[in-house]
Each structure stands twice: as structure tokens, then as C-alpha cells.
Amino acid sequence: QLVAYEVKRMRAEEGNKQKILRHIKELAEKLYKNENPYPAVTMHKVQKPTEGCHLRLHQKPFPRLDEGTVQWIIDQATAKLQTAPPAVKAEKKCMVPLGPPIAAIMERNGNALANSARRLEVVRNCISYVFENKMLEAKKLFPAVLRAMKGRAARHCLTQELNLHVQQNRAVLDHQQFDFIIRMMNCCLQDCTAMDEHGIAAALLPLVTAFCRKLSPGITQFAYSCVQEHV
Secondary structure, eight states, X not given: OHHHHSHHHHHHHTTOHHHHHHHHHHHHHHHHHHHSOOOOOOOXXXXXXXXXXXXXXXXXXXXXXXXXXXXXXXXXXXXXXXXXXXXXXXXXXXXXXXXXXXXXXXXXXXXXXXXXXXXXXXHHHHHHHHHTTOHHHHXXXXXXXXXXXXXXXXXXXXXXXXXXXXXXXXXXXXXXXXXXHHHHHHHHHHTOXXXXXXXXXXXXXXXXXXXXXXXXXXXXXXXXXXXXXXX
């Protein structure tokens, strides 16, 4: 129903926090009522005496009630109520119109998709700057790259880009390049979840044994020595 009826209203409310909050409150009340239907109130119907009943002859006196019997009936009813299944609101089936085409909703998600594409572009650019030794440009983008590593797509992008540079025989780095790449790898692994173990982490394994730097003649340090503490 939201998709069918509320898209125009949502667009009109954009940027007005008070209207949005009021709308959310209305939705919350609808959802709450749907989950917690009002309990049926039991009405005790007491018959009214008929007109002229007081003129009748041979009126039977009201019988004396037995306290034990009344209590037994009350106990029986209470026991039944405790074991009775909860009252379920009968579902009312209704047809909901199709509403606006899916493209109208996709427009709302357009910004998120554009942001994701921008993040990937930032990761690619930063890696390019590192390998082109444009360290000043790389430094400017670096905080944004580390933030982007929170997203799985950016982590995947990092492994792909680094793999391309390995294939181009650009695995031997100078000290500054090595430092940048290690920090990216560490950040990437730090944000990895168990789901990424056989994806992102596995893709990084061959890369950490490829990227290296020369510490002195005959002594080479490989990237894995700086990232091997990650689970």
C-alpha cells in the first residue's frame, strides 16, 4: 500500500523533518494496531423486566444462590480462559493496486547507487596514484578510501585493482608505496566478516605473497609479514 499510494506524499515530505516524523508515527500506529488488535469487549446482556410484570400474580421468589456452586462456575470459567488460544484477528483480504512503476522507486535509490560508484572510483584512483608515485594526490584520497573499505564492493574492488598491478609486474614497491598498500590491505581485512573469508581474504592471499619491497641488497620484505595477524 505504501508503494501504491504514498510515493507522491513521501516526495512532497522530503526535506521536512516534522512531516516525515508525523508520517512515520502514523505508520507505526497502523503497524501496531495490525499486530495488536483491540481485545473484544464482552458485554453482559441483562434482560429488562417486561412491562406490567409487577402486576403478575404467583410470582416465584428468586432462588437462594449456593455460594459453593457459584464459586465452582467462576473457577471453571477462569480455567477455560487461561487455556483458551489467543483471539486472532480475522484477515481481511484486499486488492492493492500496482502503484507507480518500479522506476519511480529506483530514482530514490539512485543517490545511493551513485555514492557507491563514486566510492569505487575513489579506490581505483587512489591505487593508480600510489603506483604512479603521485603521493600527494594519494594522500588526499586516502581517508576516503579507508572509509570506503566498510563496504564489501570497495574491498572487492581493492583486490581486483591490486591483482591488475601484479599482472603488470609492478609488485616490487618503494617504501612509501609499500606503506600505502599495506595500510589498505590491513583496513580491508579488518572490516572483513566471516562471509568474506573465502572471497575477499582468499583473493588477498596471492597478493600478499607478491607485493614486496627491498630493505637492502638481498633482503626482501613481503606484504604478508605485515598483515598475517588477521584472523
